[in-house]
Amino acid sequence: SAVISQKPSRDICQRGTSLTIQCQVDSQVTMMFWYRQQPGQSLTLIATANQGSEATYESGFVIDKFPISRPNLTFSTLTVSNLSPEDSSIYLCSVGGIGATNYGYTFGSGTRLTVV
Amino acid sequence: SQELEQSPQSLIVQEGKNLTINCTSSKTLYGLYWYKQKYGEGLIFLMMLQKGGEEKSHEKITAKLDEKKQQSSLHITASQPSHAGIYLCGADSLSGNTPLVFGKGTRLSVIA
Numbered sequence: 001s002a003v004i005s006q007k008p009s010r011d012i013c014q015r016g017t018s019l020t021i022q023c024q025v026d027s028q029v030t031m032m033f034w035y036r037q038q039p040g041q042s043l044t045l046i047a048t049a050n051q052g053s054e055a056t057y058e059s060g061f062v063i064d065k066f067p068i069s070r071p072n073l074t075f076s077t078l079t080v081s082n083l084s085p086e087d088s089s090i091y092l093c094s095v096g097g098i099g100a101t102n103y104g105y106t107f108g109s110g111t112r113l114t115v116v
Numbered sequence: 117s118q119e120l121e122q123s124p125q126s127l128i129v130q131e132g133k134n135l136t137i138n139c140t141s142s143k144t145l146y147g148l149y150w151y152k153q154k155y156g157e158g159l160i161f162l163m164m165l166q167k168g169g170e171e172k173s174h175e176k177i178t179a180k181l182d183e184k185k186q187q188s189s190l191h192i193t194a195s196q197p198s199h200a201g202i203y204l205c206g207a208d209s210l211s212g213n214t215p216l217v218f219g220k221g222t223r224l225s226v227i228a
Contacts (some may be wrong), residue, residue, distance in 0.1 A: 030213070031213060031214075031215075033215040033216075041220070041221075042204060042218045042219060042220045042221045043204070043206075043216075043218045044218075045215050045216075045217065048214075048215055090156075092158075092159075094215070094216070096208070096213060096214070096215075096216075102164070103161060104149055104151070104161030104162075104164055105149065105161075105206070105208075105216055107158055107159045108158070109157075109158040110157075110158055112156070
């Protein structure tokens with residue numbers, strides 16, 4: 001199964017600023033998925049990032065607030081812009097792929113964002 | 117869109133007791149995944165079920181998918197403190213190619 005390196009693992013940011021989260025995968029994958037996990041909640045899908053095309057955003061998430069880049073098949077970034085305390089959450093990237101039936105979808109270790 | 121209902125939302129059990137967590141889908145499930153998340157940590161893949169009536173076990177954890185492929189259960193036998201965490205069921209429509217949609221999770225505490 002794929003291995004994902006997600007950075008940073010945590011950050012504390014001032015409101016009004018932005019945070020960019022990086023995910024590096026050790027193999028080429030078509031789709032990468034970005035999730036948000038608010039305190040005490042489950043994972044909510046933000047968007048699907050397909051290399052070579054614009055990311056597809058779920059209802060309630062917009063590109064201006066959560067711009068995503070997918071420059072190649074092994075890398076993606078999620079930026080959380082114009083931060084407010086409500087953005088304090090864990091953000092995770094994920095990939096599926098051929099091995100998903102045996103090894104499950106792979107998730108990054110998460111980025112814990114605190115906005116002050 | 118697919119929705120997953122998990123029950124119970126939280127569970128406190130005494131060490132050594134058995135427990136069951138349920139996951140019900142609004143639509144037929146193609147792939148049903150169970151994950152465990154330790155508080156503040158990443159997701160640990162437990163099992164994936166695809167076929168109606170399928171059952172898989174790993175150590176003291178057994179997952180089942182009903183024949184109609186709309187309900188799954190996760191059963192833990194003789195619970196231990198190491199089983200504590202949040203259990204999440206997730207579903208995809210085309211295995212590996214679409215994002216997982218998750219239930220709200222079940223928070224399990226195991227007390228001595």
